[in-house]
Amino acid sequence: MSIIVREMALAEVDLVIEYFHGSTPEYLDLLGVDPTRLPSPDVWRERFQTDLLLPLDERARYFLIWLQNGRPIGFSSCDKIVFGQRANMHLHITEADLRQRGVGSGCVRLSVDTYFEKLKLKSLFCEPNAFNVGPNRTLQNAGFKYLKTHKTVPGMLNYHQAVTQWVIER
Ligand SMILES: CC(C)(COP(=O)(O)OP(=O)(O)OC[C@H]1O[C@@H](n2cnc3c(N)ncnc32)[C@H](O)[C@@H]1OP(=O)(O)O)[C@@H](O)C(=O)NCCC(=O)NCCS
Numbered sequence: 001m002s003i004i005v006r007e008m009a010l011a012e013v014d015l016v017i018e019y020f021h022g023s024t025p026e027y028l029d030l031l032g033v034d035p036t037r038l039p040s041p042d043v044w045r046e047r048f049q050t051d052l053l054l055p056l057d058e059r060a061r062y063f064l065i066w067l068q069n070g071r072p073i074g075f076s077s078c079d080k081i082v083f084g085q086r087a088n089m090h091l092h093i094t095e096a097d098l099r100q101r102g103v104g105s106g107c108v109r110l111s112v113d114t115y116f117e118k119l120k121l122k123s124l125f126c127e128p129n130a131f132n133v134g135p136n137r138t139l140q141n142a143g144f145k146y147l148k149t150h151k152t153v154p155g156m157l158n159y160h161q162a163v164t165q166w167v168i169e170r
Helices: 015-021 025-031 041-053 104-116 135-139
Strands: 003-007 063-067 071-082 086-092 122-128 145-151 161-168
Touching: 003 135, 015 071, 015 135, 025 122, 025 161, 071 104, 086 104, 104 122, 135 161
Parallel strands: 086 122
Antiparallel strands: 003 063, 063 071, 071 086, 122 161, 145 161
């Protein structure tokens, strides 16, 4: 099984847009995502187009695609980026039947290495919904350290919620 993690190209951003727009309200709730905060597909594509033209040290967001045997199976992104310092990571396998087979942990490890290298990070945070077991277990598996459980808005698509805060420092 060959796994590749690399920067997402503009031609690939529909993976993200279709994943969120194609999800049920119940699934979005598990992620702590507010469906009313999803940009329309056209607006979202334009936003990607603008973001991807920026040099890395000016990006507000940075997306990686996860490929298994050449096929897109998921993605990770960073936001709250302070280049050279810190960022917050998100993680998603887009097809339900590919989850819980060990793929996510490997993709997270490769994503972490890429973020530290490309964004010159010192700290990488991740704040999944406190009740969402999958990412919490996966982050621990991938070497993240648990910091605290608190309430925040973890990303631009999320509502205010209880999250567990994890970090890797290098
Ligand atoms: C989070 C995610 C990327 C992890 O990838 P994955 O391939 O499912 O994870 P792995 O198979 O590598 O599992 C890693 C660990 O998490 C556990 N795990 C994963 N999903 C789980 C679930 N739904 N319930 C309980 N445990 C789960 C696995 O058992 C494993 O633990 P172990 O090694 O202690 O046995 C994937 O489950 C996913 O896309 N989930 C939906 C999206 C999501 O919740 N994203 C987080 C938003 S912040």
